[in-house]
Amino acid sequence: MTPLVSVLLPAFDAEPTLVPALQSVRRQTEARWECVVVDDGSEDGTPRTAEAAAATDDRFLIVRTPHRGLAAALATGLARCRGRFIARMDADDLMHRERLARQVGALEADASLAAVGCHVRLFPRAQLGRGWRSYERWLNAIDSVERVRAEAFVECPVAHPSLMIRRELLVEFGYRDRGWPEDYDLLLRLLARGHRVGIVARRLLAWRNHPARISLTDARYAPASFTACKAAFLAAHFLAGVEEYDLWGYGATGRTLRRALLAEGKRPAHVVDLHPGRLGQTIHGAAVVAPDEIPRLPRRPLVVSVAGAGPRRQIRDALTAMGLRELDDFVCAA
Template identity: 40%
Template sequence: MPPPVVTVLLPARNAERTVARAVESLLEGTLREIRVLAVDDGSTDGTRGVLEGLAARDARVEVLEGQGRGLVAALNLALSHATSPYVARMDADDEALPRRLEASVAALEANPGLGGVGTGVELFREDQPVSPSMRDYAAWLNGLTTPERLHRERFVESPICHPSVCLRREAVVAAGGWEHGDFPEDYNLWLKLIHQGHGMHNVPEVLLRWRDSTERLTRTDPRYAHKRFIWVKARYLARSREVAGRPLTVWGTGPGGLTLTRFLLAEGARVERFIDVHPRKVGTRIHGIPVDPPESLGAPPEDTHLVAAVGVRGIRDEIRSALTALGWVEGVHFTCAA
């Protein structure tokens, strides 16, 4: 059997009903030189038997014992067994479309500056329609098809669907793998890789069927609470080349903007003023920081940076348009973080 080009890291816990199709969809793909490292992470149903049956039928599948230590430990265990130049992720309840790994590897080999790529995704669920917010999120992800676009949008939301990603193994190992903590491990890794100079983007093709469900970790695990995403943003935004060392203006004094500001201050950033349109807030101070109206903004600043932190749907584009009309350049004078 030829050595694998891609090793797929697939943790599974109590996924007896869906894991066979997840693995089979990878094995049926157009890229044949793959290895699937399936980590049984403390399952109490028939998951282990399903995985062992798959391994018995196809030598490209190997089962590892995860001992129920959680997703991050399972991913790093599988990573430690990988020897291929690329490692990809897969969840036990999703389905890869045939060209997923082939297209991902082609994108990485065509651009040595990339640390990883995701793919376009198609959301599905069997019990009810996918929520409008998830559909909007998938549409946003599917539009991040260049390194420049993803870099610009990286602080808005997690810009890559975790189970769609394919990464350079050396880049992930150098970054320390997935980091365990009270925060979303995937978003943290994307921002860390970008901070270390690696480009990332999503392959334009829809190549993963991404299952949405009420039991998803993003809905049940406190590590994926909105506040923890904001903390990760602040962690890397404060040390980014756009922001580091510059006094900041934060546009938005809603709950998200104030939470981001609090975390930025904890990271050592200097927030000198807020921008807001609410007439009861303009002219006041919040936590000692003055609140000014958008009309107070003039020509692009030379030594400060603005962070747009209004999460209301559609407002991000309005802020972009307003600042661009004043001659401000995104990534130079301002960054969108909501």
């Protein structure tokens, strides 16, 4: 029988966490699944652990490849997926038992949705610092198609191990390795083409945070790589057709994004700032102005690059009160 959902699960040296990850797939209330486990050239007991699961449940399919990295492993696994929907999963995470059922339900209820994510719970809790807890709160505050799109340049608004996507779209877009996160790249390409990505607003994924996680050890997932990804998509879409834009914020976040956009041929004409020592000055040729001067400036795309959800909320409210529209006139990009 053809499965309804293909769980696409790459694994590299994941022996310590793979058993509970696969058990969480097995206990799903939606039973019409297959799980394609791609062993990316592991040197530990990952292949043996995966084969043991397949020996007791033929819904597990094991694919072994030489070690080529995550994007290649995902592409290899995708070619073996047969389900109408593809659910991403990592070898160190845990699914809530209703994850597949609820995400399938969301996609079947709304044919306009290309994909859905869900809320997450980072664990183990004792090891989470303030930054990770703040990130979790931000991620779990995203609860609609509109919020996914509005937050897309702040950070990746969908935890990729929580993604479920229609198979035909993932086959069309695929995974690619551009030197930045392949999951963020996929999401931004989907949004750039006008596809709607929603959120099932329940914590359906336990997302393991540990020092060996690939997002913490691989340069493709470093902050600079995320910024390069944002800048490339901003330049190609929101800032397409212009060389100059206005930049709100010149702290560390704004400075980093300015440099990345400069590499894409985009430079700020004005910097909007509240610091009294900067007002009336110039920064790299851009005049520094106060927020209340925005309505008198020549109309240009405005990029808000400010850290912190609270300050961004205040800026959004202020710009909306000026008659500017988010995603048309301005975008937030942390």
